[in-house]
Amino acid sequence: MKSRSRRILAACLAVVLIAAGTSQCVFLLRHPYFRKYAAQNGISLREAREVWGKPDRDAEQILGMIVEAGEENWQKVADLAARKDLHNEVGTYYYNLANAMLGRLPDRLMDYYQPFERGLFLPVGPGSTPFKIACAGDVWFQLGYMPLAERDAMLGLLFSPEHTGSRYLRRLAETNLVTGDYEAASKFLRILLNSPADREWAEQRFPDRWSPAYELRIAEKRQFLPRFDMVHGMEQAPVALRILLSSNAANHPALDYLLCYDLLTKDLDAFVGDFDPSLTRSQLYEEAMLIFLAAKGGMTADNLQHYHISQQTFERFNRFVTLYKRDNGSAKNLTADFGNSYWYYFYYAVKNETK
Amino acid sequence: MKRSSTLPCLILALLLLACSRPYDVRPCGPDTDRTTFIFPDYTEVTIPCNIAPLHFYYTDPAGKDFATTFSAGGTSVTLKGREVVWKEKKWQKLLQAAAGNAIEVSSAWKSNGHPENRHWLLQVERDAIDPYLTYRLIEPGFEVWDDLEIVERHLENFDTRIISDYRHTENKCMNCHIHAQGRGDRSMFYLRGEGGGAILNRDGRLRKLTLKNEAMISPTVYGEIHPDGRFGVFSTNQIIPAMHSAGGRRMEVFDAASDLCVADFDENRMLVFPAYSREDVWETFPAFSADGRFVYYCAAEARQLPAEIEQTMYSLVRIPFDASTGTLGSPADTLWSASRRGLSVCHPKASPDGRWLLFTVADYGTFPINHPECDLCLMDLSNGQLIDLTLVNAPKSDTYHSWSSDGKWFVFASKRGDGLYGKPYFCHVSPEGKVSKPFLLPQKNPYFYNQMLRSFNVPDLGNAPVGFDAAEIGRIWKEVPAEPFE
Numbered sequence: 001m002k003s004r005s006r007r008i009l010a011a012c013l014a015v016v017l018i019a020a021g022t023s024q025c026v027f028l029l030r031h032p033y034f035r036k037y038a039a040q041n042g043i044s045l046r047e048a049r050e051v052w053g054k055p056d057r058d059a060e061q062i063l064g065m066i067v068e069a070g071e072e073n074w075q076k077v078a079d080l081a082a083r084k085d086l087h088n089e090v091g092t093y094y095y096n097l098a099n100a101m102l103g104r105l106p107d108r109l110m111d112y113y114q115p116f117e118r119g120l121f122l123p124v125g126p127g128s129t130p131f132k133i134a135c136a137g138d139v140w141f142q143l144g145y146m147p148l149a150e151r152d153a154m155l156g157l158l159f160s161p162e163h164t165g166s167r168y169l170r171r172l173a174e175t176n177l178v179t180g181d182y183e184a185a186s187k188f189l190r191i192l193l194n195s196p197a198d199r200e201w202a203e204q205r206f207p208d209r210w211s212p213a214y215e216l217r218i219a220e221k222r223q224f225l226p227r228f229d230m231v232h233g234m235e236q237a238p239v240a241l242r243i244l245l246s247s248n249a250a251n252h253p254a255l256d257y258l259l260c261y262d263l264l265t266k267d268l269d270a271f272v273g274d275f276d277p278s279l280t281r282s283q284l285y286e287e288a289m290l291i292f293l294a295a296k297g298g299m300t301a302d303n304l305q306h307y308h309i310s311q312q313t314f315e316r317f318n319r320f321v322t323l324y325k326r327d328n329g330s331a332k333n334l335t336a337d338f339g340n341s342y343w344y345y346f347y348y349a350v351k352n353e354t355k
Numbered sequence: 356m357k358r359s360s361t362l363p364c365l366i367l368a369l370l371l372l373a374c375s376r377p378y379d380v381r382p383c384g385p386d387t388d389r390t391t392f393i394f395p396d397y398t399e400v401t402i403p404c405n406i407a408p409l410h411f412y413y414t415d416p417a418g419k420d421f422a423t424t425f426s427a428g429g430t431s432v433t434l435k436g437r438e439v440v441w442k443e444k445k446w447q448k449l450l451q452a453a454a455g456n457a458i459e460v461s462s463a464w465k466s467n468g469h470p471e472n473r474h475w476l477l478q479v480e481r482d483a484i485d486p487y488l489t490y491r492l493i494e495p496g497f498e499v500w501d502d503l504e505i506v507e508r509h510l511e512n513f514d515t516r517i518i519s520d521y522r523h524t525e526n527k528c529m530n531c532h533i534h535a536q537g538r539g540d541r542s543m544f545y546l547r548g549e550g551g552g553a554i555l556n557r558d559g560r561l562r563k564l565t566l567k568n569e570a571m572i573s574p575t576v577y578g579e580i581h582p583d584g585r586f587g588v589f590s591t592n593q594i595i596p597a598m599h600s601a602g603g604r605r606m607e608v609f610d611a612a613s614d615l616c617v618a619d620f621d622e623n624r625m626l627v628f629p630a631y632s633r634e635d636v637w638e639t640f641p642a643f644s645a646d647g648r649f650v651y652y653c654a655a656e657a658r659q660l661p662a663e664i665e666q667t668m669y670s671l672v673r674i675p676f677d678a679s680t681g682t683l684g685s686p687a688d689t690l691w692s693a694s695r696r697g698l699s700v701c702h703p704k705a706s707p708d709g710r711w712l713l714f715t716v717a718d719y720g721t722f723p724i725n726h727p728e729c730d731l732c733l734m735d736l737s738n739g740q741l742i743d744l745t746l747v748n749a750p751k752s753d754t755y756h757s758w759s760s761d762g763k764w765f766v767f768a769s770k771r772g773d774g775l776y777g778k779p780y781f782c783h784v785s786p787e788g789k790v791s792k793p794f795l796l797p798q799k800n801p802y803f804y805n806q807m808l809r810s811f812n813v814p815d816l817g818n819a820p821v822g823f824d825a826a827e828i829g830r831i832w833k834e835v836p837a838e839p840f841e
Contacts, residue, residue: 126499133499147598147605158494158501163808181603186387187773190805193379206382229602231661233595234498243600 031055033064039197040070040167041160051161058086065094069138070167074101085112090135092119096260097139105256106282109263110340116264116351120257121237124152130159134168141171143254144224145240150175164191166198173205178221182207224251237261238270255280266346268292277307286310287342290317317343378802380437383414388772393439393462395804398475401783401791403484403764404454405511408441409477409794410801413464418471421464427479428452438801443512453479478791480783485759486510487539487820488766488779488796489518489532491812495775498596505532505544507821513799518821519544519554523829527551531813532821535580536645536707537760539819543580543587546828552837555620557584559822565837566618567591568625570632575618579642586681587618588641588650597661603774608722609660609667613637615652617681618840625840628683639669639721640702643676645709645762650676650683653700653721655693665719668693671700690734701729702754705736708762711784712736715754727751727774731767735788742788752777757815766814769793778804779814 028035028045034055038048055063061080068076074097081095092113099105113119122128122136137152150172157168169188176185185205192202203209210218227247232239241258244251255274262271263284272292275285289307293299294317304314320343323333331348338344383389391398393411402409413421424433430452432445449458458477463470488508493500503526505519519529524546532544542556552563553575566575571591578589592613599607615631615638618624631638634657641652653669660667671691675684690712691700701723703714712734715723723729730748734741747753749771756767763784768777780793796811798804 124499128499130501145600147600150605151598154495155499157808158496158499163494163502179603181774182386183388184773184775186382186389187775189382190379191808193381194806199379207386226600228600229604230600231597231607231664232600233597233661240598240600 031060033060033067036067037063040067041165042162043160047161058084058088061086062088062091062094065091065098066135066138069094069097072101074098078102081112087113089115089118089122090132093122093135093139096120097142100253100256101142103252105253105260106280106284109260109284110342110345114264114345114349116349117237117261120261120264123235124155125235133159137171139257140240141175143241143244143257144221144226144248144251145244145254146175146179146225148240166192166195170198170201173202177205177207178218179225180222224248224254242274249279252280259285263288263342263345268295275307281308283313284342286313287317288346290314291343291346294321316341320344378412378805380412380414380805381416383416388774389414392471392473394801395795395797397477397794398460398473399478399792400794401478401480402794403480403482403781403783404450405483405486406450407510407512407797408443408446409797410438410440410799412438412801413462415464415466415471417467418464421462423463424461425449425458425477426461427456427458440801450479453477455479455481480763480791482761482763482783484510484764484781485537485761485816485818487817488814489534489542489817489821490768490779490814491529491531492809493812494809500528501526503527503529504825505529507817508796510796513797516820517825518823519546519828520825523825524550524832527832531755531815533579533757533813533815534817534821535584536582537758537816537818539817539821541580541584542815542817542821545574546832550832554828554831555580556821556823557620561823561827561831562620563831563835563837564618564620564623565839566625568627568840570627571616571625572612572614575616576613577640578618581643581676581678582645582647583678585619585621586678587620588643588676588683589616589618590614590639590641590652591616592639595660597664603727605725606722607661607664607720607725609664610637610639610721611660612657613639615641615650615683617683619681623838623840626681626683630685631683637669637721638672642703642705644673644705645707647678648676649673651690651703651705651712653703654687655699655721667721668697668699668719669701669721670694671703671714690739699723700732702756704756704758704765706758706762706765706784707760710736710762711758713756713758713765715756723754724752724768724770724777727770729754731756733784733788733790742790744790746792747782747790753780755813757813759816760818764816766816767793768811768814775810776807777810777812778807779811 035045038045064080065077077094077098096119099108122132124133124136134156137149141149153168153171169192173185173188189202192198226243230243238261241254244254258274262274271288286309293303320338327333392414394414395411397409397411421437422433422435423439427449430449460475462473486509488510490506492504492506502521504517507516507518528547530545532542535541540559543553545553553566555562555564572593573591575589576592578587580587590613593611595609595611597607617626637655637657639653641650643650651673654672655667655669658667670689670693673688673690693699698716699719701715701721703712705712714732715729716732717723717726717729729752731744731753733744749769751770751774753767753769756765758765764781766779766781769780770777779796782793783791
């Protein structure tokens with residue numbers, strides 16, 4: 001009797017364990033990025049579910065973009081973003097970053113949800129959520145502005161559940177390797193060295209052990225570093241971008257970010273000041289220039305040529321204006337043909353401050 | 356049955372043991388934050404006769420067979436291993452044997468098979484240090500914070516006590532705790548935000564105060580309590596955070612305006628003075644002289660910031676203080692002229708014995724913790740001479756200092772090494788003005804600082820425990836309304 005009840009007990013236990021294991025496996029299969037993101041933040045899956053709750057499909061998509069962006073798999077980020085336009089600031093932020101790194105930010109900017117400048121730079125301050133703060137430095141690291149990349153990594157670490165997330169420690173190590181502050185970098189490399197999951201990564205980044213590929217990566221990053229010191233406000237993205245461009249005019253992602261920032265904030269005066277048609281071209285920029293030229297009475301052949309505005313874009317703009325006037329400013333008949341034009345954004349996008 | 360279940364556990368344990376590695380000491384050497392053969396670097400330092408055991412480790416990654424021999428007064432102790440960790444009684448016995456003299460230390464190990472030897476001294480001073488140190492533990496933040504704690508450490512051992520923290524205050528911001536003249540029963544700090552105020556510990560009694568009136572540009576920020584306890588002198592500051600684009604200074608913080616004021620803790624009054632509330636002059640970092648008859652502070656000509664940040668330099672000024680009325684008087688006596696020296700002074704602190712004035716000097720500005728060039732500077736108040744602190748200062752920021760109650764020791768926060776995290780270092784000052792090489796606050800775990808990701812902010816010495824704890828502060832934060840000041 002006794003051994004039978006033991007067997008039943010063991011069988012029940014096995015069923016429970018198998019069920020729990022199966023449930024865990026199913027969860028992991030359905031949420032691989034949640035698991036990776038939790039690991040990068042230095043917590044177990046169970047802790048992550050306690051802290052962040054169970055992720056839904058949208059959250060998994062955003063976490064996927066974050067994780068893939070961390071590994072600089074830009075096409076994967078873009079593919080994930082394209083699955084569904086989540087109308088989410090963080091989602092747009094990573095989609096924009098991926099498109100910038102793939103050299104197509106202005107060409108794709110109007111194809112998906114743009115929460116004004118918050119899709120380019122996530123605000124960092126007492127009112128920001130820890131989740132957004134933790135993501136905010138990724139764009140600065142890619143554009144080459146290490147002071148803000150480091151600041152946001154510090155804050156990401158500050159808000160990671162155990163204050164030890166390897167995602168932020170790695171970034172802190174690397175920003176300092178790029179700026180040449182090896183003393184600061186060694187602090188973070190040493191901590192990472194004590195984590196089995198990060199040991200190899202850290203060892204490869206000791207300055208005397210860099211591979212030729214990593215040396216090249218650092219050299220490329222250093223080309224984009226600001227060449228002069230200037231003190232500026234904490235949330236002055238355009239100033240930081242202009243510093244980057246003054247230091248290296250060939251920093252195309254920074255240039256696109258600056259121009260897109262001007263356009264998303266509808267600051268056409270700033271855009272015209274920042275836009276040099278000899279450096280970059282895009283349909284988006286043509287469309288923006290047409291609004292400016294029309295408003296300033298500058299629709300001359302010379303200007304159209306100078307700003308590389310094609311005949312096709314010019315004619316399309318005229319059609320937009322005609323319909324706009326005919327319908328007294330109503331968007332009703334413009335959405336289908338012009339919904340992804342800058343003109344449509346300029347006239348109809350309304351900033352939702354609470355979003 | 357029993358045997359079969361124990362065996363796998365044993366194998367598993369052995370496997371785990373085999374896989375586990377000690378703390379990795381790399382990277383070390385030039386261009387890292389571990390440039391010396393031991394960390395913390397306790398070679399040739401001067402320590403007080405009542406300090407906790409100095410635990411350290413050898414940084415040589417290729418080293419093995421480490422042996423460290425300490426000899427003093429006929430006593431000799433040899434500790435083997437990379438980590439030098441003491442039994443407390445043995446350490447105390449050695450300190451007693453060496454008081455007033457040096458401990459001779461011999462370090463020997465093999466590096467890649469080659470023998471290595473170092474001989475160094477630990478000078479043990481008979482002057483005991485105030486046994487309590489308070490500090491705020493904070494991650495380097497930029498306008499935001501999380502999980503702040505103010506801790507009191509017993510310097511004679513490794514005991515710590517949390518005296519205010521995020522757990523009891525719903526994660527409120529709290530500023531650093533300062534003692535008055537090193538007294539444990541007289542101190543203050545700020546709890547910011549809703550329910551907050553200045554927490555004043557006056558002769559062991561706690562009060563929560565709103566140190567602001569409508570004539571002031573902000574609540575009080577930097578300041579000190581008068582030796583008599585009735586008054587406090589403070590600055591009010593409009594503080595603006597900003598970023599550097601390059602050059603390793605990271606964050607800059609400057610004042611868009613700042614004035615001086617006095618708080619009367621007996622009458623609940625704030626005293627403001629037109630002469631020290633001028634728009635064209637910024638005054639900050641006030642501190643009392645040891646006898647309470649003067650106030651030292653820093654003053655700069657108002658400028659357009661951040662554009663003129665590099666031209667913003669603060670002079671060190673002294674003015675009379677009337678302890679019967681709480682009045683800031685005149686004339687102002689400039690002890691250090693910023694325009695003449697081309698440098699900027701911050702944080703003057705007078706030693707409680709009246710002999711010394713310790714302050715920091717940076718290239719410019721008013722927030723030197725991110726200025727690597729920021730150094731400590733010591734003035735002998737008996738003759739106005741500056742003392743050479745070459746042995747004390749490091750190529751990273753050295754600042755936020757405080758004195759022991761007898762004026763024989765000071766502590767400061769240094770970012771030497773990684774440049775990011777402040778750590779408390781202690782120095783002895785002899786009557787002749789000889790300042791010893793600083794030593795780092797010892798910790799139980801010799802690898803403690805390797806894993807530490809928080810700064811020891813504003814370390815402050817006290818001769819006795821402060822007598823309150825985080826739970827009491829939490830209760831005051833929740834239940835006690837802040838006393839208004841007129």
